[in-house]
Amino acid sequence: MPGLFEGMPIPQLDRLTGEARGAYSWRAVDMRSRDGITLQPAGDIGGSPSQAKIVRNAAGSRLVSSVRYDIVNSYLVLDLERTPGMSLNQIAAFATMHLLLDLIERAPEVSRSTSILRLFSGDDPETLPPELSRFDRLTLEGLYRIRFNNVSASQQRSRMVKHISQNEAE
Numbered sequence: 001m002p003g004l005f006e007g008m009p010i011p012q013l014d015r016l017t018g019e020a021r022g023a024y025s026w027r028a029v030d031m032r033s034r035d036g037i038t039l040q041p042a043g044d045i046g047g048s049p050s051q052a053k054i055v056r057n058a059a060g061s062r063l064v065s066s067v068r069y070d071i072v073n074s075y076l077v078l079d080l081e082r083t084p085g086m087s088l089n090q091i092a093a094f095a096t097m098h099l100l101l102d103l104i105e106r107a108p109e110v111s112r113s114t115s116i117l118r119l120f121s122g123d124d125p126e127t128l129p130p131e132l133s134r135f136d137r138l139t140l141e142g143l144y145r146i147r148f149n150n151v152s153a154s155q156q157r158s159r160m161v162k163h164i165s166q167n168e169a170e
Contacts, residue, residue, distance in 0.1 A: 022082040022120030025098035029069040034059065036070065065152065074099040078120075085125040093132045094119045100140060138164045 005013065008026070016024055031053060032038055039053035058066035076098050083091065093116040097103070103117070114133040119125065132140075142160030 020079075022079045023094070023098065024077045025075060025103060027074040027099075027102060028072045030072045031067050032070050033057070034064065034066055034068055036068070039067070082120055086119060087125070087130065089131055090116065090119055090125060090128065093129075093136070096132065097136055097140070101143065135164070135168065138167050141167075 005016075012026060016026065030038070033055060039055060042052035042054050055066050076095050078091070078095075097115075097117055114129055115136055116129050116132055117136070118128055121128075129136075139160065142163035143156070145163065
């Protein structure tokens with residue numbers, strides 16, 4: 001299904017075809033208005049086809065964005081030869097993290113020892129969490145509990161860190 005990779009930037013393609021790993025994930029996103037309305041293509045610009053889109057009712061603000069990026073599809077490919085000993089619950093929890101977060105391939109290296117993201121690290125699956133860890137859940141909550149989907153990446157990261165810090169000790 002080569003169409004799944006159409007329009008994917010070269011660095012992302014290189015990441016998927018580089019070093020062999022137990023899991024590969026990526027997502028397709030679509031730029032929409034801050035209200036979630038599909039943007040219309042701008043058509044030809046200067047006589048050349050363009051991927052530019054028209055943003056109507058743009059906000060003139062540095063505090064909120066006029067557009068947002070919505071996940072259209074998320075993909076996860078697992079190496080089945082590396083799954084013996086893993087429970088379906090562990091694989092589902094791992095898939096949840098990969099499909100809901102925009103992860104980089106180094107995530108298992110930098111993730112906490114309690115995170116399900118270590119599932120394909122080569123450790124014995126029985127020593128890994130059987131499900132999403134508290135930290136994993138707080139990470140997902142921190143990302144998806146934001147009331148508005150049009151904050152900057154740095155604002156979102158700050159809110160996530162604050163949410164995790166406030167709730168991890170409980």
